[in-house]
Amino acid sequence: MTSIHALPAFADNYLWTLVHDGGAVVVDPGDAAVVQRFLDDEGLRLEAILVTHHHADHVGGLAELRARWHVPVYGPRAEAARIPQLSVLLDDGDTVEAGGSRYKVLAVPGHTLGHIAYHDAEARRLFCGDTLFSAGCGRLFEGTPAQMQQSLQRLAALPDATAVHCTHEYTLANLAFAMAVEPHNPALQTRLAEARAQRAAGRPTLPSTIGDEKRYNPFLRAAVPAVRSAAELHAGEALANDGAVFAALRRWKDGFRS
Ligand code: ZN
Ligand code: FE
Secondary structure (H helix, E strand, O other): OOOEEEEEEEEOOOEEEEEEOOOEEEEEOHHHHHHHHHHHHHHEEEEEOOOOOOOOOOOOOOHHHHHHHOEEEEEEHHHHHOOOOOOEEEEEOEEEEEEEEEEEEEOOOOOOOEEEEEOOOOEEEEEEEEEEEEOOOOOOOOHHHHHHHHHHHHHOOOOOOOEEOOOOOHHHHHHHHHHHHHOHHHHHHHHHHHHHHHHOOOOOOOOOOHHHHHHHHHOOOOEEEHHHHHHHHOOOOOOOOOOHHHHHHHHHHOOOOO
């Protein structure tokens, strides 16, 4: 039996922590103190750390946790030079066994060039860092729109029931943008009401599911005519293909203030 916990950190991060048989596996521990407090409170030992990419809010707690726990730290080989605490370097297609779960590694460049995601097919869980967010996607700090769209399409191809554990509570802001793109999408309206209720009750809006994201996330919906029309209207020009629609959506969102 594995339980999963969203440990809040910084302004809007969740440090996803899986607990199994008295051991814990944490994903992207940006803040060591948050993780250590949870381990102390629950009487758990740390077993392993999974890292998706090199940004400080994802790796800031590695040195302190590693010094205390001497556990394997899994992360992207492509970013090893920027994450010196990694002890197991991963490439696309690799498998990780940690905390009683088995993960397939997916390369999902875009937000950063070496960004990876971890997929547990049996438990139907995805840890996707800052690639896919609920109703949104990560900013393109290093990659191109085409890379990010391809990465998102890989994630969208996972089974609909897959739970999406992204790092940030950006859902309401993302939904405000999604409503500007596709105001008449009933799945989006439903999700907005649900997310508002969740936040009002102090609960995370996450995880969502791949099936749900395909129904309301504009960045997975570039092929939908209403999304294309909105992107073309905002860009002020005809867009040649889904890739151009995606790039226009990402630019639009970069400048969007709700
Ligand atoms: Zn990031
Ligand atoms: Fe982040």
